[in-house]
Amino acid sequence: MNAGSGEYLIGARNLVRMFGSRRERVTAVEDVSFGIREGEVVCLVGESGCGKTTTGKMIAGLLKPTTGQVFYAGKSVWNPRGDRGEDFKKFRLGVQIIHQDPYASLNPSHTIYQIMSAPLLHHKLVANTHEALDRVIELLTTVGLSPVEDFLYKYPHQLSGGQRQRVSVARALTVNPRVIVADEAVSMVDVSIRVGLLNMMADLKRNLGVTYLFITHDLAVAKFFAWEGHIAVMYVGSIVEFASTPQLINNPLHPYSKALLAAVPEADPELTRSKARVELRSQDIPSLLALPSGCRFHPRCPYFEPGLCDVKRPELLPIGENRYVACHVAAREAGAVS
Amino acid sequence: MTTSQALMPKTGIRYWPGRFVRGIGRFLKLMSRNKTGFVGFLLFLGFVLMTTVGTLLVPKVTSADITAIYEPPSKAHWLGTDSQGKDILSQIVHGGWDILQMALLTGIISTFIGVALGSLSALVGGGFDAFLTMLADIWLTIPRFPLLAVLATLVKLDNMLFLALLLSVLSWAGLYRSIRAQVFSIKERDYIEAATALDLGMWHIIFSEVLPNMLSYIAISFTFGMTSAIYAQVGLVFLGLVPLTRNWGVMINLAWTQGAIFFKDSVYFIMAPVTAIALFQLSIVWMSRSLEEIFNPRLRTG
Numbered sequence: 001m002n003a004g005s006g007e008y009l010i011g012a013r014n015l016v017r018m019f020g021s022r023r024e025r026v027t028a029v030e031d032v033s034f035g036i037r038e039g040e041v042v043c044l045v046g047e048s049g050c051g052k053t054t055t056g057k058m059i060a061g062l063l064k065p066t067t068g069q070v071f072y073a074g075k076s077v078w079n080p081r082g083d084r085g086e087d088f089k090k091f092r093l094g095v096q097i098i099h100q101d102p103y104a105s106l107n108p109s110h111t112i113y114q115i116m117s118a119p120l121l122h123h124k125l126v127a128n129t130h131e132a133l134d135r136v137i138e139l140l141t142t143v144g145l146s147p148v149e150d151f152l153y154k155y156p157h158q159l160s161g162g163q164r165q166r167v168s169v170a171r172a173l174t175v176n177p178r179v180i181v182a183d184e185a186v187s188m189v190d191v192s193i194r195v196g197l198l199n200m201m202a203d204l205k206r207n208l209g210v211t212y213l214f215i216t217h218d219l220a221v222a223k224f225f226a227w228e229g230h231i232a233v234m235y236v237g238s239i240v241e242f243a244s245t246p247q248l249i250n251n252p253l254h255p256y257s258k259a260l261l262a263a264v265p266e267a268d269p270e271l272t273r274s275k276a277r278v279e280l281r282s283q284d285i286p287s288l289l290a291l292p293s294g295c296r297f298h299p300r301c302p303y304f305e306p307g308l309c310d311v312k313r314p315e316l317l318p319i320g321e322n323r324y325v326a327c328h329v330a331a332r333e334a335g336a337v338s
Numbered sequence: 339m340t341t342s343q344a345l346m347p348k349t350g351i352r353y354w355p356g357r358f359v360r361g362i363g364r365f366l367k368l369m370s371r372n373k374t375g376f377v378g379f380l381l382f383l384g385f386v387l388m389t390t391v392g393t394l395l396v397p398k399v400t401s402a403d404i405t406a407i408y409e410p411p412s413k414a415h416w417l418g419t420d421s422q423g424k425d426i427l428s429q430i431v432h433g434g435w436d437i438l439q440m441a442l443l444t445g446i447i448s449t450f451i452g453v454a455l456g457s458l459s460a461l462v463g464g465g466f467d468a469f470l471t472m473l474a475d476i477w478l479t480i481p482r483f484p485l486l487a488v489l490a491t492l493v494k495l496d497n498m499l500f501l502a503l504l505l506s507v508l509s510w511a512g513l514y515r516s517i518r519a520q521v522f523s524i525k526e527r528d529y530i531e532a533a534t535a536l537d538l539g540m541w542h543i544i545f546s547e548v549l550p551n552m553l554s555y556i557a558i559s560f561t562f563g564m565t566s567a568i569y570a571q572v573g574l575v576f577l578g579l580v581p582l583t584r585n586w587g588v589m590i591n592l593a594w595t596q597g598a599i600f601f602k603d604s605v606y607f608i609m610a611p612v613t614a615i616a617l618f619q620l621s622i623v624w625m626s627r628s629l630e631e632i633f634n635p636r637l638r639t640g
Binding site for chain 2: 060061062089096097101104107110119157168172175
């Protein structure tokens, strides 16, 4: 995938991020590449600790990649020396992030009006406080917080988790972003509120053309939110499969994607019985300090082939229209040429 | 436009006396939310009034009156008289301003040093932070009061500002450490990251995102800085190391050396300044409860 090409609004090429000192280095993200087209949704799916959030923060420009490049609107975000590129300001406001924890993402000492008017006034997006108020009211209505007068002068601790998350979205919208990185944005919200929140975010995509990088550990949420988009499945720091959502849900190729899908409970008992079972060889996620050789998944993989999988690292190979898989066995079966 | 105007904050009074009165009203309303805090505030206000306006109402007694030594409280002398027959109430009223002024000054200076260095250290990090932290650790091992006592014999501590500065410098390390820890914790929160993504700038992040979350803590540190400054000053005066004009500390010293050891009649002489200091300290500690509520919206319920 050529993430830097004009085809994609935002993308990553060979992103690597390491943490820790020289003596004890942990590679949280190793070699992640993908691209998101304007108005599209890409879901980053994987279990906790696989580097989803780190990838999201690098895409949002909040973490500098150790190596690799982030592209926004066809331009690289970091210049060759690793400093902010020339269009960084445009990128900074163009990509906004929504955090997982609605209880930590709003400053407890400000009212909702203060939280939302600060970016409007700071970037001179409105002329005066009257216009700021009009815009805040408009945005609060957009995210479904009405009647607005019940929220404007409240403090975050007076709102529920779902309402706070809506304020987070509204705050991100103040600077008219083109991309929103939603980092597990609904996973800490009550299940009953989740669908409403997801629908609201989908409306933003439809009405404002917002592009999403939607990070989640829940395939059911990914399926609901990104049916017309793509899913990237991550496993200990790299993308193992990238496919359009219907393809991935109906016909996963990578054994890890299959295992993830098999773990999603179905409401229909008939469906559960007929669903393909994937027997993993081990349930343990490998430690980031001692990554397995070759394919990172081989100690758990049911298709494990000794002499191949534990020696050679599989590449993310194209096996169809915007479909990629990083597995020796799956790629061979799909007829990909490396 | 009409609906938004109705929702506009702080509409109405725009000329300054009205705003000023409104501000005072809001302040009093917030102060009175906590009963204990409000009592402390009123007591504090009482002390301030007594030592400022009170000096105009109660005449200063300068001459001794040997016919009225150690008199118990009476209509003429509300708190009795001292070893020279001087009115004790007058000495209390005239001897407090020194202490109050010094306490406020020390509180302001020490809080400023602690907050400025603490947040700078946490935000700059690296070698600067490591150096300051080491300095603070060493500083904390120095016993403050003995050092002050030794310093007082070397330097003439008769200047109020100088004394306040000295007390603040000696006590910077404690507040520095706690403010540094607070900033470290706050700067990693998600809303700081959101502010970074919204490109609100360093200035906004420090003063609008980080600082408001520490204000209640800072206010309380300020009050404790005041109380410890009072103890330090009174202690120095009591030991006779600081030649300040007659204040509460000097009164304790005089009462102690001239009578309290021998005569039980001198109980009013020694208890008056001791009670004044204790009550003033209490007022500050109580007041800090209201201050905490003012600066922390989560404590304001309903």
